[in-house]
Amino acid sequence: MDYQMMFQQENENIKERFELSMERISQMVSEQTVPEPYRDYFARTAAFITMMGEYLRFIESGDQKAAPVEVLGEWNQKLYQDILPGHYEVSYADPAYAVSKLGEGYGQLLSYLYKEIRGDIVFVHEWRLTDLTILNETLIEIYNIFEEEIPEVSRIKEVIYWFVSDYTDHTVTFRVREGLDPTLSFATDIIRDNDLNDLRYLYYFGEYISDSELKTAEFLNSLPEETVRLMADTYTEGYRKGFEVMGRDLKKKGAVQIRYELGFERMVKYAMENFEKLGLQVILCRAAVWTVNTNAGRKNGYYSTSPNRQYVYDHRYDDALFLNKAFKDRKAAVLKVAYETYKEQAAAFAGPAVMETFGKEGFEPVNKPEANHLDSRQEKLSAEMSNETSRILNQYVPGDETSFTIIAFPVPEIGEDFEKIFEETITINTLDYEKYKAIQQAVIDVLDEAEYVEVTGKGNNKTHLKVALRPLKDRDKETKFENCVADVNIPLGEVFTSPRLTGTEGTLAVSTVYITDFQFKDLVMTFENGMIKDYSCSNFEDQEEGKALVKQVILKNHDTLPMGEFAIGTNTTAYAMARKFGILDKLPILIVEKMGPHFAVGDTCYSWAEDSPVYNPNGKEIIARDNEISILRKEDVSKAYFSCHTDITIPYAELDRIEAVTASGKRIIIIDDGRFVLKGTEELNIPLAGL
Template sequence: MDYGIMFQEENESMKERFDLSMERIGQIISEETVPQPFRDYFVRTASFIRMMGEYLRFIESGDQKKASIEVLKEWNRKLYEDILPGHKAALGGYEKSYADPAYAAARLGEGYGRLFSYLYKEIRGDIVFVHENRMKDITILNETFIEIYNMFEDEIPEVSTVKEVLYWFVSDYTDHTVSYRVREGLDPSLSFAVDIIKNYDLNDLKYLYYFGEYISDSELKTASFLNSLPEETVRLMANTYTEGYCRGFEVMGRDLKKKGMVQIRYELGFERMVKYAIENFEALGLKIILCRAAVWTVNTNAGRKAGYYSTSPNRQYEYDHRYDEAIYLNKAFKDRKAAVLKVAYEEYKELAAAYAGPAVMETFGKEGFKPVNKPEANRLDLKQEKLAVEMSNESSRILKQYVPGDETSFTIIAFPVPEIGEDFEKIFEETIAINTLDYEKYKGIQQSIIDALDEASHVEIRGKGENRTRLTVALHPIGNRDRETNFENCVADVNIPLGEVFTSPRLTGTQGTLSVSTVYIGEFQFKNLIMTFENGMIKDYGCDNFENPEEGKALVKQMILKNHDTLPMGEFAIGTNTTAYAMAQRFGILDKLPILIVEKMGPHFAVGDTCYSWAEDSPVYNPDGKEIIARDNEVSVLRKEDVSKAYFSCHTDITIPYAELDSIETIRPDGSRVSIIEDGKFVLKGTEELNLPLSGV
C-alpha cells in the first residue's frame, strides 16, 4: 500500500475535528481573554501550531518536493529553532522557549511551568505527525490545548486541575498512542522512511528534509561522504552488517527462514548504506521495518532511542524532559498501559510472530554531554521510580510473550560521524577495517583464553594507576569440560566488531570495586564511575560528573541502574580487539567511542540482565561444539518461581581500557593462578598476536 494513502480513511473521519481545532487555534493568537503571563504561552504555542498547519499545506500541495534545498533548510531551521541552544538560534532559542522547564517556571510559576512545558514538548511532535500524515495525533493535541485554554478564559484554574486534564488526556489516548507504537515496530506496510530511501535520489541531499527530523551539518556531511565512497566500499559496509545479522541466527541455532521482517535502526545520513542493506535483507525474503524513535512521551525511554533518528537539536532539552511521565504516572496508569500493550500485541500477533529482531547501526564521535540538573524539570518521586521499574518489567514480559527471545536475533555495528574531528575520513576507513577483521584468526585466539578460563573457579581483575578496580568474579562449575564451557566465543555476528569472550558470572562470591575514568552510557559520558559489588549485586556507586556527589549518584541510578535500587552483574567479558584500541589511541578518540567498540577493548562488566535473558533454556554452542552452560545466575533462575523477580529490562556494559588495567588472573580450585593479562598486555600462551597492535601505543 502507498504510505501516502495509508491514513486516508482515518484522516477523512478526523477532518472536521481537525479543521475546527485549527480554526479555533488561529483565533487564540489575536484574543486577549486570558491574562498574562499565561496569554503569552497560549499565543506562542498557538503560533507554532499554525506554522505546522502551513507546513502541512506545503507538503500536501507538492511544494515540499519542488522546493530547493535552501528553502527546506530554512523550514527545518524554523521548525527547530526554539529548542536549539541559545548560541545557535537567532531569537534566543531554548533558553527563551516554553520547551525549557526553567524558562516556563520563571514565567508561569513552577507548578504551571512543568505542566505547560510538558504539553508544549508533546505539541512539538506535530513536526513528525505532519510529515507522516497522522491527522489524529495533531487533532487530539489541538483539542487538549484548546480545552486548557478555555479553562483559563473563565478563571485561573488550580495547578492540580490542569494536571488532571493532562492525566486523562494521556490515559484516554493510550489505546491510540501506545497501540500505534506497537504497530509501527512490527508492520512493514508503514513504509514512510523506506519509501524515501527507495524512491529518491540519495545524491540530492534534499531527501534528508523529507524525514521530518532535525537536520544538522552532521547528517549532511555524513550523507555527502557516503555518496563519495566507491560502491564496493558501501556495499562492503552493508554486507558486513547484514551478514552479521544472519550469522547471529546461525550461531544461536535459530531459523531465519521462519521469519518475515527485520527492523533497521540507524541515525540519518547513512541512507546509501541502508539502501544496500534493504536490498540484502529483501533478497533473503525479509520485509523492512523502519520506524522512527518514539515521539509521544508515553512511549519514550530515558536515555535510549530505538528506531531511526537524527542528531539531537539540543541534548539538554531531551534531558530536561526525560521524566515527564511524572505528570501522569501512578498505579492506575501503569495498569492501563500494560492492558493496552497486551491488547495491541494480541491484535498484531501474526506480525509479532514473523518479527526477526533489530539490525542496529550506531554512531560515535560526538562531544561529551554535560547535563544540568534543573529543579524545575519533572522528576519521579520514590513511589513513581518503583512504578516505572514495574511498568518496564511488565512491558518486557508482554513483549517476550509475543516476540520470544529464543526465536529472534539482532546485530549491532557502529561508524563515526563528522563531529569526531578532522581525521573523520581516516577514522571511518579504519572503522571499516576493524568491522571486517579475520573471523577465523580471532576465533582461535579467543579459544585459548576460554580454555584457561574454563579451568578456573574465579577471576581476579586489577586496575593500575588511579584506577581502583579490585574485583573477584566467580564462575559456574563445569561438569564436563569436553562438552561444556562457561564463556561464549564472540566473533563477528550479533556484535560487530568481533573481539570478546563473555559469561554470566555466578553472583555468590563476585565482589569488589569496579572503577573506570570515562565511559559512554547512551548519550552520557560518565567521569570516574565507580561501583562496588557484594555477592554479585551493586552495593554502592557514584561518578564525578557534578560537584555535588549526590547528583552524580542520581545520574548513575537514572541512566545505569534504570532506577532500580540495585542490579546484579549480568556479564563478565574480556575484550580482545587490540586493533580497535590502537586506532582509538592513535587518533585520541578513546573517550568518544561507543560501548559497542569499547567493550572489545578490555575487560567489561554488564549490570542488569544476563546476555541470555528470556532465552536461558535455549542451548547455545561455541564454534568448537561446546555448550555454554553459564546462561543463568541466582537472580535470573528465579523466573522458574516468579518471573517478576528475575529480570530488570536493562543490560549496561562498563569497560576498563587496557591503559587502566594491571592484570587479569584466573584462580583454579586448587589455588593456582594463570595470568591472561599483565600490565595491560596479553601474556597467556596463544594470545601473543594480540599485543602487536599495542606495540606502537
C-alpha cells in the same frame, strides 16, 4: 500502497475536527481572553501550531518536493529553532523558563504539553491528523479553563492525566504497530524513491537535519560502491550469522527492523536489498515521539542529531506527571491488546538490526530543579512497567526465536581525521573471524579451569574485583564463556559469561566511559555477592547529583542491579586506533567493550532465552546462561529481570592484571600490565606496540 493513502480513511473521519481545532487555535494567537502571564504561553504555542498548519499545506500541495534544498533547510530551522541552544532558554519547552514565567506546577505541566505539541513536526510529515487533532483539542480544553478563571494546578494536571491515559489506545497501539508492520513504509519509501545524491531527501523525514547528517550523507555518496556494499554486507551477514550461531530458523521470520541515524541512507538502501534477499521485509520506524512511548536514554528506531540534548534531558521524566499504578495497569492492558491485534506481524518479526554512531562531544547535563522527576514510588512503578512490557513483548516476540546485530560508524563531529577514522572503522568491523576465534578459544580454555577471575587496575585505577564463575559438570561438552566473533556484535573481539553472583565482589573503577549520550567521569561501583552496593561519579561537584545520574542512566532507577556479564575484550586493533586518533572517550560501548575487560550490570546476555542451548564454534554448550537472579523466572518472572544491560569497560591502559584462579589456588595470568601474556594470545599485542 502509497503511505499517505493508508491513513486516508482515518484522516477523512477526523478532518472536520482537525479543521475546527486549527481554526480555533489560529484565533488564540491574538486573543486577549486569558490573563498574563499565561496568555503569552497560549499565543506562542498557537503560533507554532499555526506554522505547522502552513507546513502541512506546503507538503500536501507538492511544494515540498519541488522546493530547493535551501528552502527546505530554512523550513527545518524554523521548525526546530525554538529548542536550539540560544533559543531554548527563552522557550516554554524549557521547564526552567516555563516555571519562571508561569509558576511552579503550571510551568511543568504546560512545558510538557508544549513538548508533546512539538511532535506535530513528525505528525505533519506522516499525515497523522488524529495525533494533530487530539493535541489541538487538549490545548483548547486547557485554554478554555484559563479563560474562565486561573485554575488550580490540580485541575490542569487532571486534564493532562486523562489526555494521556485515554489516548493510549491510539498512541501506544500505533507505536506497537509501527515497530512490527513493514507496510508502514514512510521512511523506506523515502530511501527507495529518491535520488540519494540529492540531499533534499533528508528533509523529507521530518527530523532535525544538522551539518552531521548532511556531511555524513555527502561522505557516503563519495565512497566507491564496493566500500558501501562491504559495510552493508558486513552488517546484514552479521545478522544472518546470529541466527545461525544461536540455532534459530531465520526462514520462519518475515521482517527486520533497521535502527540507525540519518545520513547513512546509501548503506541502508544496500542493507534493505540484502535483507530482502534473505526473505525479510524491512521496517523503518522512527524513534518514539509521544512521551508515553519513550524510555529515558534509549532510542529505538531511526533518528537524527538531537537539536538540543539538554531539552531531551529536561523532559526525560515527564511521565512523572501521570505515572501511577492505575496508569501502569492501563498501559499494560493496552499493550497486551495491541500485540494481540498485531500478533501475526509479531510472530514474523526477526529482531532489530542496529547501526550506532560515535564521535559527538560528551554531554554534560544540567540538573534543573524545575524539570519533572520521578519520586521513589514512581521509580518502582517505572521499573515494574519496564518488566511488564518485556514480559508482554516476550509473549508475542519470544526472545529465543529472534536475534539482532549491531554495528557502529563515526560521524563528522569526531574531528578532522573523520575520513581516516571511518576507513579504519571499516577495517575493524571486518577483522579475520577465524584468527580471533582461535585466539579467544585459548583464553576460554584457561577460564574453564577457573573458579574465579581476579581483575586489578593500574595506577590511579582502583579496580579490584573477584568474579565468581559457574562450575562445569563435563568439560568435554560444556564451557563457561561464549566465543564472540563477528555476528550479533560487530566488531568481533570478546569472550563473555554470566558470573556467579555469590562470591563476586570488589570495586570496579574507570576514569571515563561513554554510556548513551553521557560521558561518565571517575565512575566507581562496588559489588557484594554480585549486586551493586554503592556507586559514584565526578560529573558534578555535588556527589549526590553524580549518584543520581548513575542511578538514572546506568541503574535505570533500580536500587541495585546484579553483574549480568563479565567479559574480556580482545580487539587490540580497535584500541590502537582509539589511541592513535585520541578518540577513546568518543567511542561507543559497542567498540569499547572489546578493548579490555568489561562488566555489564542488569540482565544477562541471555535474558528471556536462558533455556535455549547456545554453542561455541567448537561444539561445546555455553552453560553459564543464568545467574541467581534470572533463575527466579521459574518461580516468579517478575523477580528475574531488570530490563536493562549496561556495559562498563576498563581500557588496557588502566588495567594491571587479569588472572584465572582455579579451585586449588593455581593462578594463570591472562593479561599482565595491560598486555596479553597467555600462550596463544601473543599476536594480540602487535597492534599495541609503541603505545
